Amino acid sequence: MKKFAVLASVSPCALLLCALAVPAQAQVAPATLAKSVDIPYQEFTLKNGLRVIVHTDRKAPVVAVSVWYDVGSKHEPKGKTGFAHLFEHLMFNGSENAPGDFFGPMKEVGATDMNGTTYFDRTNYFETVPVSALDRTLFLESDRMGHLTGAITQAVLDEQRGVVQNEKRQGDNQPYGLSSYHQLDALFPAGHPYGHDTIGSMADLDAASLATVKGWFVDHYGPNNAVLVLAGDIDAAQARPLVEKYFGAIQAGAKSPRVTAPVPTLPAAVNETINDRVAEVRIERSWVVPGLSSDDAVALDVAAGVLGGLSSSRLKTALVREEKLASSVDASNSTFAQLGLFSVEMNVRQGVDPAAALKRLDAIVADFLRTGPTADEVQRYVARSVSGRISGLESVGGFGGKAVTLAEGALYENDPAHYKKELTTLAGETPASVKAAATRWLTRPAYTLTTVPGARAAYEEAQVPKAATVAPAPEPAPKNTRGPIPGIGAAAPLSFPAVQRTKLSNGIELVYAQRSAVPLTRAVVSFDAGVAADVPNKLGTQQLTLSMLQEGTTSKNSVQIAEATERLGATLGTGASLDRTFVSIAAPSPNVQPAFDLLADVTRHPAFAPAEVARVKNVQLARIGQELTNPSALGARVLPKMLYGAGNPYAKSFGSGDPKAVAALTRDDLVGWSQAWLRPEKAKIFVVSDRPLAEVKAALDRSFGDWRGTGAAGVKAANAASTPSAAKIVLIDRPDSPQSVILGGLPTGLNGSDELLAVNTANDALGGSFTGRLNMDLREDKHWSYGVYGIFQRSAGAAPYVISAPVQANRTGESVAALRSDMQAFTSTRPITDAEFQQTIAEATRSLPGDFETSSAVLQAMQTNDLYRRPDDYYATLAQKYRAMTKAELDAAARKALDPNKLFWVVVGDAKTVRPQLDSLGLPVEVIPAASVAGAN
Incomplete structure (x- = not known):
């Protein structure tokens, strides 16, 4: 296996080849971006089998610690569904030499990005900590790897079982929250390792005994069944003695065997309908497809993007924009270690016959399978995907940073640099290769689930455990065999980048900071507006106006805007807080000028075409309907008026708006709000970029410098006399x-x-x-x-x-x-x-x-x-x-x-x-x- 040399003085561009610093006017090719991604690493293996991977990144005095165990829900036999996830929780409840929960001692060190997750293929634990706290962190991670069972008592098991069951209830309580259970049951034959949800069943969680849980740990959590990644302000020479000190004495355990998990094909199409308390009919069509090791997985990613994942995708364009049969549609390819799930999901617009909408969806998919994607569609998907990967790899840890990337490749493919193969394959995809993969897998029989509004079936609840007739004797506290938890060294100071302020030629203030870890520019145009500026008695005006910004300008329609964004590898967005309204973009810095031009176009020149206003209005009304079936959204629609009092501007924080008011909005309403609030006098532009201020300012001046407001500026209403709710x-x-x-x-x-x-x-x-x-x-x-x-x-x-x-x-x-x-x-x-x-x-x-x-x-x-x-x-x-x-x-x-x-x-x-x-x-x-x-x- 190839090893990448790691120098003690890695530059801030360690993630990417600094040769990417091309002139800002040039648009970088997606393949060039893909080839530039590089995460140098060193690795070693302890005698007990623990594989250790080290990546050096000196941009901040922190280290990401990521421990990945080769155990997930696919390893669970019948009757033990949910055990891997239950154990994820148990491992946060303290270990033999670190009693109490894991969070207290980690809180003291200032850990960030701390969590644990379980899925079909793995369980992982991760935290990013100051370098001075690395000793303590490795002690705690090694203690729960090698010294856990003595700390698992019946009380701890009962506690975390209850927490997991409430996590299950929380997911199940959402609209469409039961669909994944039906999907997995239908797509996989009985006993297939991927055939049950990671959260498990209430009955199996109820049945988990102390003995079976401890046996589960012994069978799966040894050092030889794990990968440890350290990424950040450390190198292999520093890491090895620390890892040997804390993990070296742990005895090797059992190793999870590779389960047999063939990609099943349904003998015939399966169609199922269920009732749920939802606002719209949802149709989900799914296939089981190959996993990570197959080149087809990447081609299917592209197919999903072109079909329904990209904003410019064929399904969104036809079903949502043009024919207005759906309020939303999406396609995705979820890739796991041994197989994947390809899904197309459509919310049918109210008043539309679901059968007619599905027939049209099938026709679009069939046309795609017959003709394949265009070269431009493939390249747009590649540009967006690689740019997203670069953005995520700015972090050393967390859910998608560099430690995760290296650990995933090592655990699933025995290659920490597997991401390079994925990116190379992605950059090399062609219309022919995508068409071939899609034809191979999406012409097989599919499972289709239709969820229609109605009362749910009876819910599978947990059973209240029977009280024991004799209280069990308390288990003796484990003896401390490793000494005290290590202390923490001196805290490193924060190096917050210097913030500079200047003005564009028309007076818009530019607030800028430089960060050079990745060649990425993030910009936000922030307007003094927000929820407080929404129109009384027309709540939802601001949101509909913002939704329209990407639906057409005076020079581009909505599809052209989406395509331009994707070609740049950019992310374009809008949003609002109580006080501010935002239009934002993030893009690879070589594309900064065309990215700013696009940002300026959607901000300054929205067309508000009447047909598009009517369509997007219906989408917003559908979103309101969804909010009225979502428990958290229902509460959030009632709380603000009680919290602030009816006359307070902040009481207008009302989800996606009042449905009657939104239904009555006209193009003139949107134009008027836009001209009053989205104007240069109310704007400030905030930018963080690896490019110098002078270059960023010049680019923004070319895009925004000649902008002048039209008509009268909006004025926020003063707080009217209002009284919040009394206690009730x-x-x-x-x-x-x-x-x-x-x-x-x-x-x-x-x-x-x-x-x-x-x-x-x-x-x-x-x-x-x-x-x-x-x-x-x-x-x-x-x-x-x-x-x-x-x-x-x-x-x-x-x-x-x-x-x-x-x-x-x-x-x-x-x-x-x-x-x-x-x-x-x-x-x-x-x-x-x-x-x-x-x-x-x-x-x-x-x-x-x-x-x-x-x-x-x-x-x-x-x-x-x-x-x-x-x-x-x-x-x-x-x-x-x-x-x-x-x-x-x-x-x-x-x-x-x-x-x-x-x-x-x-x-x-x-x-x-x-x-x-x-x-x-x-x-x-x-x-x-x-x-x-x-x-x-």
Whole structure:
């Protein structure tokens, strides 16, 4: 196997060959981009079989630690579905020499991008930590690899089983949330390793015993069944002694055998229809296709993109844009180690015959299989895909960074550099190769699932375990055999890039920072508008206007805009916060000038063609319909008016709008809003790029410098006198909900432009982190929820406190009571403890380098500082501010801001189950049907 030399002084361009620095006016070819991707690495293997891969990236004083185990749901035998995922959770609950949960000691080191995931082929754990914390991190990872079973008690098993079952309920509670179970059951024969969902069944999770769970660990989590990747400010010479020290003594264990997982073909087409509480008919058509090792997998990626994945794709163009048979359509190819799933998914527009829509979809797919893609379609997909890969590889860790890329190749293909083969194959795809692969696999019989509006079938619930007649004797605490958990070295300072400000020739302010890790430019045109500028009694005007920007300009139609974006390898987007409206683009820096030209065209010259307005309006109405079936979206449509008071501009935060108002919007409404708010006087442009400021400014001047506003500028209304809701409960009745979504609202009297550092830091111990009391109580202690958080919902003119708690339906009332009790204790009888204070300050200071590793994080920070009127070097001064804080200061800030007696609640759940629970809480309860929420403004 080829080894790539790693030098101690790797340049910031370590990811890519710096030869990519071509003139900005030239458009880089996708194949050139693909060939430039390079992640140099070294590797070694311990005597116990642990494979270790090291990549050096010196851009920040952090190291990504990623441990991948060769065990996933495909390894689960009948009766043990969900075991791999259950064990992912158990391995966060402490080990023999590091009792307690994994999050506490990692929080102290300032870990970022910390998580674990399970899927068909693997279980992985990852965190990005300061270099000074690497000893502690490796100790903890090695302890749960080699010293775990003694820490798994019946109480720990019961706790994490409950958390996993609530994770399952949370997914199942979504519209269309049961479709994947039907898909896998139909596509795979009984007993096929890929034939069941990773989350498992309630019955199998119920049946998991302490003995079987411990046996599962012994069978799958040895060092010789794992890959460890270290990526960041480290090299192999530094890494080897550390890995030997912490992992070398762990005994080799069993190794997962490669399961037999042939690609099945259905003997005949299968069609199934199910009912769900959804707004639109959804048709999903699926095939099982080859996996990662097959070249056909890449060709099928291209086929999916051309068919339905790209914005310019054939299905989107025909079914959504031109013929208006669907409100949305997508195609995807999900590639796993041994096989994949190719799917086409269409939401049929209301009033359209689903059979007619499906017939047309089939005709488009058949035409694609007959003729294949064009060369331009292939190249557009390649450009977008490679650009996306480059963007993701700016991170050393996380869900898609360099450590993940190397680990995946090593585990699945025995080649950490397998990504190079994928990119080479991708760059070499032709219309003929894509057509051949698509014909091979998509002409086979398919499984088609149609989900229609209606009452769901009875839900498979977990069973309450029978109480033991004799309480089991407590298990003896394991003896510490490895000494204390290592300490942490001195925290490295944050090197936040210098922010420069200048102006374009027409006066638009440019706020710029340089980051050279990857040849990528990110730009945001930010307008002083936002939800607060939406039109009273016409809520949804802003969103429809923004949706129209990419649907045609005076020189390009929607397909031409999509094609131009894809050729550049760019990502073009729009969005809004409560205070600001955004148009953004990210593109490889060699394409910066045409990217800025495209950004300027959609921002400055929207056509608002009447036919397109009518079409996009219908899409937005369909989205509103979806929101009215989604539990979290239902709550979010009711909460703002209660939180801010009806007359407050922020109360207009109302999902995708009022359906009656949106239906009545005209082209003139959109033109008027655009001219009033999307204008140069209200704009600032924020850019993070590897290109120098002078070059970026010149490019923006060519695109935006001659822009002048038309007509009168919009003026935001002053806050009208309004009163937030009194303490009460609003119950939104959503039948057949296995979970309830609880939202708590608390007006605080704070503004986002205030200095909120103290109160936000205090909240870390209450609701702002995984280890916050709200989450630890309802998730870890009571295991009634998959995750609970509370945040200050910050905007320029307000900062109310909002709690989000999805909980199992039969614990809804108790959960509200627990949240109220936790809030009361935090502000009175049990303020921040010394341990919480020290842990919070340690995390806040040590996490800063990891928090701002990527250009997207820097770009967001620049906008946040500007909105809240903070100095551009605000984050560079944060560590000093944190270290100067006292516990008394945080206690006082929390008591002043948080009055639990003013909490009100929005609960989305099944009223027949939930109402009796809520009636016992001593607050007035108002029940409203989900259908009535549409007019809640």
